Amino acid sequence: MSQKLGKASMRPEHPVYILNSASVVGTKEGQGPLGLLFDKVGEEDMFGCETWEDAESTLQKDAVGLALNKAGINPEDISFILAGDLLGQSIATSFGISSYQIPLLGVYGACSTCGESLILGAMSIAGGFADKVVCVTSSHFASAEKEFRFPLEYGNQRPLSATWTVTGSGAFILSGESAAGKGKPRACITGMTVGKIVDYGLKDSMNMGACMAPAAASTLEAHFTDFGCQPDQYDKIITGDLGKVGQRVLIDLLRDKGYDISEQHMDCGIEIFDADSQDTHAGGSGCGCSAVTLSAYILKQLEENNWKKVLFMPTGALLSKTSFNEGKSVPGIAHGLVIEAL
Amino acid sequence: MSQKLGKASMRPEHPVYILNSASVVGTKEGQGPLGLLFDKVGEEDMFGCETWEDAESTLQKDAVGLALNKAGINPEDISFILAGDLLGQSIATSFGISSYQIPLLGVYGACSTCGESLILGAMSIAGGFADKVVCVTSSHFASAEKEFRFPLEYGNQRPLSATWTVTGSGAFILSGESAAGKGKPRACITGMTVGKIVDYGLKDSMNMGACMAPAAASTLEAHFTDFGCQPDQYDKIITGDLGKVGQRVLIDLLRDKGYDISEQHMDCGIEIFDADSQDTHAGGSGCGCSAVTLSAYILKQLEENNWKKVLFMPTGALLSKTSFNEGKSVPGIAHGLVIEAL
Numbered sequence: 001m002s003q004k005l006g007k008a009s010m011r012p013e014h015p016v017y018i019l020n021s022a023s024v025v026g027t028k029e030g031q032g033p034l035g036l037l038f039d040k041v042g043e044e045d046m047f048g049c050e051t052w053e054d055a056e057s058t059l060q061k062d063a064v065g066l067a068l069n070k071a072g073i074n075p076e077d078i079s080f081i082l083a084g085d086l087l088g089q090s091i092a093t094s095f096g097i098s099s100y101q102i103p104l105l106g107v108y109g110a111c112s113t114c115g116e117s118l119i120l121g122a123m124s125i126a127g128g129f130a131d132k133v134v135c136v137t138s139s140h141f142a143s144a145e146k147e148f149r150f151p152l153e154y155g156n157q158r159p160l161s162a163t164w165t166v167t168g169s170g171a172f173i174l175s176g177e178s179a180a181g182k183g184k185p186r187a188c189i190t191g192m193t194v195g196k197i198v199d200y201g202l203k204d205s206m207n208m209g210a211c212m213a214p215a216a217a218s219t220l221e222a223h224f225t226d227f228g229c230q231p232d233q234y235d236k237i238i239t240g241d242l243g244k245v246g247q248r249v250l251i252d253l254l255r256d257k258g259y260d261i262s263e264q265h266m267d268c269g270i271e272i273f274d275a276d277s278q279d280t281h282a283g284g285s286g287c288g289c290s291a292v293t294l295s296a297y298i299l300k301q302l303e304e305n306n307w308k309k310v311l312f313m314p315t316g317a318l319l320s321k322t323s324f325n326e327g328k329s330v331p332g333i334a335h336g337l338v339i340e341a342l
Numbered sequence: 343m344s345q346k347l348g349k350a351s352m353r354p355e356h357p358v359y360i361l362n363s364a365s366v367v368g369t370k371e372g373q374g375p376l377g378l379l380f381d382k383v384g385e386e387d388m389f390g391c392e393t394w395e396d397a398e399s400t401l402q403k404d405a406v407g408l409a410l411n412k413a414g415i416n417p418e419d420i421s422f423i424l425a426g427d428l429l430g431q432s433i434a435t436s437f438g439i440s441s442y443q444i445p446l447l448g449v450y451g452a453c454s455t456c457g458e459s460l461i462l463g464a465m466s467i468a469g470g471f472a473d474k475v476v477c478v479t480s481s482h483f484a485s486a487e488k489e490f491r492f493p494l495e496y497g498n499q500r501p502l503s504a505t506w507t508v509t510g511s512g513a514f515i516l517s518g519e520s521a522a523g524k525g526k527p528r529a530c531i532t533g534m535t536v537g538k539i540v541d542y543g544l545k546d547s548m549n550m551g552a553c554m555a556p557a558a559a560s561t562l563e564a565h566f567t568d569f570g571c572q573p574d575q576y577d578k579i580i581t582g583d584l585g586k587v588g589q590r591v592l593i594d595l596l597r598d599k600g601y602d603i604s605e606q607h608m609d610c611g612i613e614i615f616d617a618d619s620q621d622t623h624a625g626g627s628g629c630g631c632s633a634v635t636l637s638a639y640i641l642k643q644l645e646e647n648n649w650k651k652v653l654f655m656p657t658g659a660l661l662s663k664t665s666f667n668e669g670k671s672v673p674g675i676a677h678g679l680v681i682e683a684l
Contacts, residue, residue: 003470008422008445010471051668080350080536088430088489089662090450094539094673103350103536103564104675105458108432108448116447120462127469128345129352147430147664194422194445197436222445320431322489326393331436333446 003126006226008194010119012126015188015340019073019132019173019181021299022066023292024059026141026167029284032273037296038168039066045142045167053091056140059169059288060085060096064136067171072182075100078173079130082117084108085138086165086287087147088320092138096169102134110316111212111241112195113137114170114291115335118312119192121174122337132180138169139286148205148321161207163243163269163285164278170291184342187302191338193226195219197318199331205317205324209246209269209282212315215332216242217253219313223336224259231261235307238298239334240290240314241269243282268293268314290314294339302341309340345468348568350536352461354468357530357682361415361474361515361523363641364408365634366401368483368509371626374615379638380510381408387484387509395433398482401511401630402427402438406478409513414524417442420515421472424459426450427480428507428629429489430662434480444476452658453554453583454537455479456512456633457677460654461534463516464679474522480511481628490547490663503549505585505611505627506620512633526684529644533680535568537561539660541673547659547666551588551611551624554657557674558584559595561655565678566601573603577649580640581676582632582656583611585624610635610656632656636681644683651682 005011023038030041040062047058060083068075080103085092090106097104109116117135124130142152144165150156178185198215205211216239224230231237242250247270251262268290269283294312301307313336324330347353365380372383382404389400402425410417422445427434432448439446451458459477466472484494486507492498520527540557547553558581566572573579584592589612593604610632611625636654643649655678666672 004421004472053664053668079346084450086431087662088664089428089452089660091660091662091665091670094660095665095670098539098541098673101538103538104451105462105536106450108426108450109446110431120447123466123469123471127465127471129465129469130346194447196443196445197440199440318431318433318436320429320433322395322430323433323437326395328433328437331440 008222009226010192012122014176015190016122016125017175017178017185017188019175019185020067020071021172021186021295022063022070023170023295024062024168025292029166029168029272032278034272034297038292052140052143056092056138056143057096060092060136060138063169063171064097064100064134067173071173073173075102078102078132078134080105081134082107082121083136084113084117086144109333110318111285111287112314112316112333112335113287115314115337118337119335122189122192125174125176132173132175134171134173136171137287137291139165139288141165141167144286158281159206160281161245163208163241163282164280165286166272166284166289168288168292170295186299187339187341189337190340191227193219193223193336195334197331197333199329201329203329205319205330207245208285208317209243210249211317211330212332213242213246213249213253216250216315216334219334219336220254221257231259231264234264234309234311236266236310237261237264238266238310238312241285242267242315243269245282305341312337312339350564351568352534354464356518357532358464358467359517359520359527359530361517361527362409362413363514363528363637364405364412365512365637366404366510367634371508371510371614374620376614376639394482394485398434398480398485399438402434402478402480405511405513406439406476409515413515415515417444420444420474420476422447423476424449424463425478426455426459428486451675452660453627453629454656454658454675454677455629457656457679460679461677464531464534467516467518474515474517476513476515478513479629479633481507481630483507483509486628500623501548502623503587505550505583505624506622507628508614508626508631510630510634512637528641529681529683531679532682533569535561535565535678537676539673539675541671543671545671547661547672549587550627550659551585552591553659553672554674555584555588555591555595558592558657558676561676561678562596563599573601573606576606576651576653578608578652579603579606580652580654581609583627584609584657585611587624647683654679654681
């Protein structure tokens with residue numbers, strides 16, 4: 001039986017189990033609405049390191065370690081790790097996970113990387129290429145500001161459309177066997193849709209929600225077509241980090257395509273911070289935003305059967321400081337996964 | 343039947359065909375020993391663009407277009423594209439391939455990215471998740487020097503251990519059906535080994551061959567163990583861009599592990615330039631180096647039955663200018679593929 005579905009979607013023959021997962025976040029995320037749900041909240045955002053990049057590496061290392069520990073699985077039992085982050089040449093990953101000595105496949109999809117790593121991880125399990133894989137992604141507010149925008153010391157003003165990069169890392173252990181880990185799996189992956197680059201020509205790196213929303217709309221439309229489904233078949237349709245501006249754009253764009261997702265839509269970036277009291281403007285963003293929200297909040301709702309089936313779709317803005325400063329646009333991309341309660 | 347083999351290897355149940363491929367290179371590569379074999383040699387290294395980054399994007403766009411054309415396949419018949427490059431946030435890819443409107447999975451493994459994309463591409467085909475995929479990677483001498491080292495205008499001196507980043511892009515079209523394209527497939531992929539990060543603590547970004555050789559040795563040892571094979575079962579064991587220094591280190595390290603590969607070893611970086619007349623020191627490097635050599639030279643040898651079976655193993659140095667300037671080491675990674683004549 002083919003595992004391919006429609007043009008850009010896949011339905012694994014057997015569900016892929018999320019055996020366990022972990023989330024590690026910084027202080028600001030710990031003070032936010034989801035603060036009590038994270039596995040670990042740092043005491044300070046340097047995590048005992050000397051550079052922001054090392055701090056982000058530590059986030060990944062801790063998230064993977066915690067997830068393995070919670071699942072009762074040793075690093076040597078993992079076939080490979082699919083990992084990525086936002087920094088140039090993915091250095092948070094290279095220096096974060098090397099000590100586990102697990103074979104690595106590095107991935108990059110900007111803030112959609114969590115979705116991409118889970119899609120490729122689920123493919124490796126469902127295709128019979130691996131028994132267990134780890135998917136991990138991270139971002140750090142300070143390393144991201146340094147990488148993409150201005151030095152923090154500059155005290156740059158942020159427009160209201162700007163998002164705040166989440167300091168956090170989420171790690172997930174996937175397997176085709178529901179009894180492979182300690183206890184019961186948290187949920188399972190039953191479908192995937194790979195997104196394409198969508199570029200509306202926007203050039204504002206301080207309004208990434210608007211840059212990414214067209215890609216989210218494109219992937220959602222492809223998903224509904226490929227699976228022959230409607231928005232109301234999901235308890236939640238969850239984007240990664242569109243924030244408040246991008247959410248409005250997405251809902252409007254989809255309405256034009258004949259889909260109303262206003263009832264089901266949720267955005268990890270809107271959930272993770274309290275914009276009023278935390279001064280985070282449009283919401284949270286970054287590779288870590290969707291990853292820690294999936295681990296701490298979304299999987300918990302599925303475990304508690306508050307939700308039965310969600311579409312989890314991290315969104316990414318494909319820019320670098322080089323392309324931005326050379327006057328290029330900020331194209332978007334989004335990858336979707338169907339995640340179901342057991 | 344499981345497609346997993348040993349700890350970190352995979353053997354697809356059915357061979358994955360390389361339907362066709364294309365290579366596009368810069369002027370220096372065109373003047374090198376393989377010059378006449380490339381599909382397209384640029385007239386000048388800007389490829390008609392205004393920035394080095396755009397020039398690299400053009401390389402990817404042209405390589406994908408040529409490969410599709412040679413295979414007689416339309417972009418809309420491709421399930422997804424696995425692509426990457428060396429620039430921060432993989433912008434050569436984002437701006438190079440977006441016009442094809444093919445769903446994208448971005449990958450990053452430094453100069454090993456060609457191997458990683460082919461492994462994940464072969465997995466998606468062999469797992470039944472896609473009918474046809476494109477794998478493309480690129481590098482450009484000038485965009486890489488700017489990204490990793492010094493401005494070209496600075497006229498920095500290069501030690502003899504340094505390698506010269508190849509300006510080039512190689513694209514490959516994979517399918518499970520040998521009759522899917524125009525004409526006969528070029529070769530097939532019958533095995534894969536995913537490598538892990540190996541860090542000997544070296545910090546010299548001007549001697550990347552030595553930084554990567556330990557990773558190449560590690561992946562080779564894992565490969566020989568997982569497949570229960572010996573070096574002499576391959577006509578060639580081909581690394582990506584170790585150059586002359588890395589080659590010596592690799593052969594010595596493997597001799598210590600009980601394997602003699604001195605007869606079979608070949609390095610794309612050594613083949614692509616004539617070090618004496620082209621002033622390229624230890625050899626060529628970059629994501630594009632192994633990709634264009636595979637397309638133009640290695641697949642040709644397999645097509646002509648000069649070789650029956652090779653192990654193709656691109657090697658990557660996991661550094662960024664940030665990690666390098668913060669005093670971090672340069673860890674290595676290498677991914678291997680068994681490629682056979684039809």
